[in-house]
Amino acid sequence: MVALGFTTAVAILAALATGTNAQTFRRTAACPKLGCVFPPDQADFIAGQTFDIRVEVQAPVNGSEAYNGGVVNDKFSLQLSHNGGELVDVTKFFSVEDPKADKYNFTYFEDLFAQDSKAPTPVNVLSKSYRNVQLHKPGHYKAVLSYNDGQTTEANWEVLEFCEAKAKNVIFFVGDGMATSMISAARLLAHKTVNGKYKSKLKLDEAPAYGAQMTHSLDSFITDSANSASALFTGKKMTVNGLNAYTDSTGKAFANAKVETIFEMYRRITGGQVGIVSKAYIADATPAAVVTHTSQRAQYTAIIEQFLVGVTGNYSWYPWQGVDLLFGGGAENFLPGPGNGNISQFDRWxxxxxxxxxxxxxLNAFNNDDRALAIFTRGNISTWLDQNVYKKTLDYALLPDGTAGAYDQPGLKDMTIKAIDILSARAKKRGTGWSLMSEAALIDKEMHVQDVDRALGDLLELDDTVRATLEHLEKIGELDQTLVVVTADHGHGFDVYGSADTKFLKEQNSDRKKRNAVGVYQNSGLSAYTVPQGVNPTVHDEYAGPQGEGFPVTWDPRYSIAHGWAAFPDKREDFAINAGHERIPATKNASGYFFNPQDNLDGFAMTGNLDVSEGQGVHSLVDVPIYAWGPGHELFRGVMGNVDIAFKVAEALGLGRDYNATKEYTK
Amino acid sequence: MVALGFTTAVAILAALATGTNAQTFRRTAACPKLGCVFPPDQADFIAGQTFDIRVEVQAPVNGSEAYNGGVVNDKFSLQLSHNGGELVDVTKFFSVEDPKADKYNFTYFEDLFAQDSKAPTPVNVLSKSYRNVQLHKPGHYKAVLSYNDGQTTEANWEVLEFCEAKAKNVIFFVGDGMATSMISAARLLAHKTVNGKYKSKLKLDEAPAYGAQMTHSLDSFITDSANSASALFTGKKMTVNGLNAYTDSTGKAFANAKVETIFEMYRRITGGQVGIVSKAYIADATPAAVVTHTSQRAQYTAIIEQFLVGVTGNYSWYPWQGVDLLFGGGAENFLPGPGNGNISQFDRWxxxxxxxxxxxxxLNAFNNDDRALAIFTRGNISTWLDQNVYKKTLDYALLPDGTAGAYDQPGLKDMTIKAIDILSARAKKRGTGWSLMSEAALIDKEMHVQDVDRALGDLLELDDTVRATLEHLEKIGELDQTLVVVTADHGHGFDVYGSADTKFLKEQNSDRKKRNAVGVYQNSGLSAYTVPQGVNPTVHDEYAGPQGEGFPVTWDPRYSIAHGWAAFPDKREDFAINAGHERIPATKNASGYFFNPQDNLDGFAMTGNLDVSEGQGVHSLVDVPIYAWGPGHELFRGVMGNVDIAFKVAEALGLGRDYNATKEYTK
Incomplete structure (x- = not known):
């Protein structure tokens, strides 16, 4: 039954393999061989998209890929061709100078055994970067790095042209970490059914275009929010922690090869407005990915700086005149102090x-003429549940100045609608369009700590914000010229599998008996969140809860959702709401993360399936949904890659030009 | 912050509540009050769809809803109206006779405390059924049950007309239990990436129409495969275990109100062919739901009987002349013996x-002229993995006659293609179209026992079957007249969250150290299933594995997928393949289900989050995907209910007629 093709292939591969079976740790992403090209093979471009090129030649000193005693052969060159034409040296192809090669070294572990026995592999490197280049003409490009006397590493790139704009404006909503399973759960909590038919649904459910996207990264099948947001906004797969820059082997944050985002292109080509809204600290990965560039998402100070003045220092990039608005949390990154220098970014802005x-x-008092910075909290803005239901928790929320009691916080809807007002007014005055990235960031943060109620509250807030946004766009007459896209950057492995009688669970004495509180299949019953506490959910009523349509009537019914995660640290589960505070399922002891002695004391214990160094849940592989409205929405139907989304937005906005289009932006 | 509307609502509800807060156990589905109407409120119909009506009046003897000392008031009546017209007695409305009321009683538990203390609630009942009726005229219908001196229970139904057929034939693929997360995982195992771009994808990924559907049931948010298949095939939400019949309070299997399926309508209206293929035992819920009627899916003998001769006995239904073909497992239900009487169904057929x-x-030797029954195994047909990779397991697979070694089994593709050949040839000869339900049943069976490799193997087999089906339809010239729908009946809460170094895991001595084998985010790496064992997955090659394109090259790489379930029994996890046999994670001891002492001995222990009476994983809430090709495919885009699918298939086939259309079927 072994086909001939396979036998042959195995024989060929046996020769190539030579022990290089380490994969959990990689030498460098996008370097299958010892020569690396960034952007790598399969990195397609929007016509005119600005980017850096970087090449590396590596020589491991030992290990399975040891080369030449660790001495790098310094004869290497990069050549490019267009549509099968002649290969031309990079300096001629782009009319750039050939820089002097950088020389450095790094180490890595080949696998967990190597890590455990502290046996790293050192690698010597020579590299060159060619910065701030563009490919204008559509078609196929090939970049060939020649090194080590005849070895080559090839990168094939397609350049796609989109000249005609369908939409003038774009709103890009990111539900961070929002998997379909969480949308199903949120719908169950907030919308009533009669005999299995929903009487109302999510606004997302009504989108005229529905699709799914694959979130995996360049070099790992599980992504983080930096590299997945970069994929959504540049159309390029990147590495974990990378913001619109290819993580290279330097270990440095800013030397890496950068790629222009669709928001940067939109500003450069149309002179349009660019706004950023998030419920996270605003230097967090998703908002940062709109316009900033670093392989290390934790470079918060630099990210705030880049929002305002773009890439500075030696890492040549074109001038950036600042975002038009920035609303979110994270005041700590704006204040003078450790890591931030002596600068108050508030004063600077x-x-x-x-x-x-x-x-x-x-926020509400801002005029609609001037650019705006609004930072409401230290750390993240409070969750929808804390802002609207368990408000006592706001006693501990920190204002930007560090004092407790950040009661006067906006929700995602407040920030988004105000952002639209400012951006659209400023755009009108300048004869341009406007773009906005609005992130429901806390869906992800709360899924990480397995606080399902807070996560679903923020998911419902996103749905409410999308509903309000579409209504507001209609009101201000911009609905028919604005593309609205809603998607996620990745999922969390999560699902609801039944109901739990929280009263019964609490009253049992053993872990095994507590589990008897879970009802599955017919015993899952109906959502008890859509009726007041103690009311039979088969009795259907017309009233809404205190937060109105689209939110649960009750957040702590006796019969709650029994739910679980594919990945979790040690924890206790009681299926009850954490009314007084955000959940912290595990805390660290000498052996790693373990049951939090303060968490869910009435619950039953579950030992986790994550490395004990992980105190929280992690991202997952599942394809995430896409919803779109407005001009160009039809592009977002079906199954696609996350990178395709950037191309589709660029197509809707007509951002792929075969000439170096620019329109002056005025502050 | 409590709005006035809410306060008022709470006050009103407080009066209604009167302790009826039990929801895990329900008195009877679709009976919010003491009068019940089946089909219940919100049950919409395809014009001309045949159904039974049943009404019940209940009087609980004690408990929170006790009524009249448990004595049922025998004065009750059912009236109907069309489009707001006058209410007319049911006997006049349908020109049927008024039957004598049935009198009986049943008991139920109000909640887990009642169950624990063995305190049931007895209920007395009077009921009447009106069988085999149809609503031909489109529009709004109201059915009003009046009982208990002025109480009413209302059912509102819409009837929808679809007169023009877009498609002549239909193939309805069900990937049982197939959630999006499993599709993402299957793609990762079977398709190569280069720097994050897939070089090939699933056939499902290419569907011109993509949507999602909500799977919840009539009276519980978690469904089983009987009631969800009934929803897909009749357009009606039903109760767990119900096959095209509303589960009533009798506890009896056949007295319930039945609803005609789209396959039955197709046969009745067009005289077309109806075929059923499944990898499960063929009396299982999904194949049974194509044409049979019972509230108890486990009535296997009756189901086999109904495939051949339809509903018999006192439960009036129109004549059924037998399915045209039936391919699957489950020989035990065809043989004389306990439960089956003295009849060999093989001889009978x-x-x-x-x-x-x-x-x-x-199977392959069957002519294409005559109807066909092919049953290949006792129990389920073997999984794709067992049939194709770990064939030694077939030594234990049972032939229909009970002897071990069922080596000559077909896969889903073999059965489906042969089914198409027979159905299309027979249809051509009769001047009709044909319909086929083909079920990838073992995706679900294997997810239940947490055997991820076997589940994903059968998911990939489904994808391969869809690809082959579309090619075959083109070859036989029927592609442009055949609607092909692929969906699931429900999901399982599952996801991939990283990779696991199975070698490292096995060699560690403690559970906590074993968990260190899991790599998340950047350490998840690339799929090691797409290259031969020991080859670095960053090396990209063109060859396929022994099963060809669309299947993994290796099923047991050192770096496997780290994966988990939202719901699971006690188990051990080692992330390694179960090559020698299907996985059984938990076995029963005196305290309920517990770690199977034979399962994954090298793994680390995880205590479950299910009732200890559950030995397997369970279904979950997540919306499941829909894919469609062919005439009418555009109907399947976006987010919808599972019940909408039946209406869309009926629309594509033109099955909703405002007259009592029939075309004679010839065997």
Whole structure:
């Protein structure tokens, strides 16, 4: 039954294999051989998209790929061709100078055994970077790195042209970590059914275009929010922690090869407005990925700096004149202090002409003429559940100045609608369009700590925000010229599998008996969240809860959703809401993360399936949904890669030009 | 912050509540009050769809809803109206006779405390059924049950007309239990990537129409495969275990109100062919739901009988002349013996003119003229993995006659293609179209026992079957007249969250150290299933494995997928393949289900989050995907209910007629 083709292939591969079976740790992403090209093979481009090229030649000193005693052969060159034409040296192809090669070394572990026995593999490297280049003409490009006396590493790139705009404006909503299973759960909590038929549904359910996207990264099948947001916004697969820059072997944050985002292109080509809204600290990966560039998402100070003035220092990039608005949390990254130098970014942005605010009241008082910075909290903005239901928790939320009690916070809807007002007014005045990235960031944060109620609250807030956004766009007459895309950057392995009688669970004395509280199949019953506590959910009523249509009537019914995660640390489960505080399922002891002695004391114990160094749940592989409205929405139907989304937005906005289009932006 | 509307609602509800807060156990589905109407409120119909009506009036003897000392008031009546017209007695509305009321009683538990203390609630009942009726005219219908001196229970139904057929034939593929997360995982195992771009994809990924459907049931948010298949095939939400019949309070299997399926309608209206293929035992829920009617899916003998001769006995239904073909497992339900009486269904079907076969060889030798029954195994057909990779397991697979070694089994593709050949040839000869339900049943069976490799193997087999089906339809010239729908009946909460170094895991001595084998985010690496064992997955090659394109090259790489379930019994996890046998994660001891002492001995222990009476994983809430090709495919885009699928298939086939259309079927 072994086909001939396979036998032959095995024989060929046996020769190639030579022990290189390590894969959990990789030498460098996008370097299958000892020569590396960034952007790598299969990195397609929007016509005119700006990017850096970087090549590396590596020589491991020992290990399975040891080469030449670790001495790098310094004869290497990069050549490019277009549509099968002649290969031309990179300096001629782009009319750039050939830089002097950088020389450095790094180490890595080949596998867990090597890590356990502290046996790293050192690698010597020579590299060159060619910065700030563009490919304008559509078609096929080939980049060939020649090294080590005849070895080559090839990169094939397609360049796609999109000249005609269907949409003038774009709103890109990211439900961070929002998998379909969580949408199903949120619908169950917030919308009533009669005999299995929903009486109302999510706004997302009504989208005229529905699709799914694959979230895996360049070199790992599980992504983080930096590299997946970069994929959504540049159309390029990247490495974990990378923000619109290819993680190379330097270990440095800013030397890496950068790629222009669709928001940067939109500003450069149309002179349009660019706004960023998030419920996370605003230097977090997803908002940062709109316009900043670093392989290390934790470079918060630099990210705030790049929002305002773009890439600085030796890493040549074209001038950036600042985002038009920035609303979110994370005041700690704006204040003078350790890591931030002596600069108050609040003062700096104010001097640069931004309106600066710290509360919802101040947000609402912003004029619609001037650029705006509003940072409402230290760390993340509070969750929808904390802001709207368990408000006592706000006693501990920190204002930007560090004092407790950030009561005057906006929700995602407040920030998004105000952002639209400012951006559209400024765009109108300038004869341009506008773009906005709005992130429901806390869906992800709360899934990480297995706080399902807070996560679903913020998911419902996103749905409510999308509904309000579409209504507002209609009201201000921009609905028919605005593309609205809603998607996620990755999922969490999560699902609801029944109901749990929380009263019964609490009253049992053993872990095994507590599990008897779970009802599956016919005993899952109906959603008890859509009726007041103690009311039989088969009795259907017309009233909504205190937060109105689209939110649960009750957040702590006796019969809650029994739910679980594919990946989790040691924890206790009681299926009850954490009313007083965000959940922290595991805490660290000498042996790693373990049951939090303060968490879910009435629950039953579950030992986790993650490395004990992980205290939280992690991202998962599942394809995530896409929803779209407005001009170009039809492009977002079906199954696609996350990188395809950037191309489709670029197509809707007409951003792929075969000439170096620019339109001056005025602050 | 409590809005006035809410306060008022709470006050009103407090009066209604009166302790009826039990929901895990329900008195009877679709009976919010003491009068029940089946089909219940919100049950919409395809014009001309045949159904039974049943009403019940209940009087609980005690408990939170006790009524009249348990004595049922025998004065009750059912009236109907069309489009707001006058309410007319049911006997006049349908020109049927008024039957004598049935009188009986049943008991149920109000909640887990009642169950624990063995305190049931007895209920007395009077009921009437009106059988075999149809609503031909489109529009709104209201059915009002009046009982208990002025109480009413109302059912509102819409009837939808679809007169023009877009498609002549239909193939309805069900990937049982197939959630999006499993599709993402299957793609990862079987398709190569280069720097994050898939070089090939699933056939499902290419569908011109993509959507999602909500799977919840009539009276519980977690469904089983009987009631979800009934929803897909009738357009009606039903109760767990119900096959095209509303589970009533009798506890009896056949007294319930039945609903005609789209396959029955197709046969009745067009005289077309109806075929059924499944990898499960053929009396299992999904194949049974194509044409049979019972509230108890485990009535296997009756189901086999109904495939051949339809509903018999006192439960009036129109004549059914037998399915055209039936291919699957489950010989035990065809043989004389306990539960089956003295009848060999094999002999019976042969006498009725069916070709009968027991092996793949016999299947392939079937002529395309005569109806056919092929049953290949006792129990389920073997999984794709067992049939194709770990064939030694077939030594234990049972032939229909009970002897071990069922080596000559077909896969889903073999059965489906042969089914198409027979159905299309017979249809051509009769001047009709044909319909086929083909089920990838073992995806679900294997997810239940947490055997991820076997589940994903059968998912990939489904994808391969869809690909082959579309090619075959083109070859025989029927592609442009055949609607092909692929969907699932429900999901399993499952996801991949990283990779696991199975070698490292096995060599560690403690559970906590074993968990260190899991790599997340950047350490998840690339799929090691697409290259031969020991080859670095960053090396990309063109060859396929022994099973060809669309299947993994290796099923047991050192770096496997780290994966988990939202719901599971006690188990051990080692992330390694179960080459020698299907996995059985938990076995029963005196305290319920517990770690199987034979399962995954090298793994680390995980205590479950299910009731200890559950030995397997369970279904989950997540919306499942829909894919469609062919005429009418555009109907299947976007988010919908599972019940909508039946209406869309009916629309594509033009099955909703405002007259009592029939075309004679010839055997």
């Amino acid at each position: 104010a001097k640069a002409g931004y309106q600066v605010g710290y509360t919802k009241t101040e | 042969a006498k009725a003119g069916y070709q009968v076969g027991y092996t793949k060889t016999e």
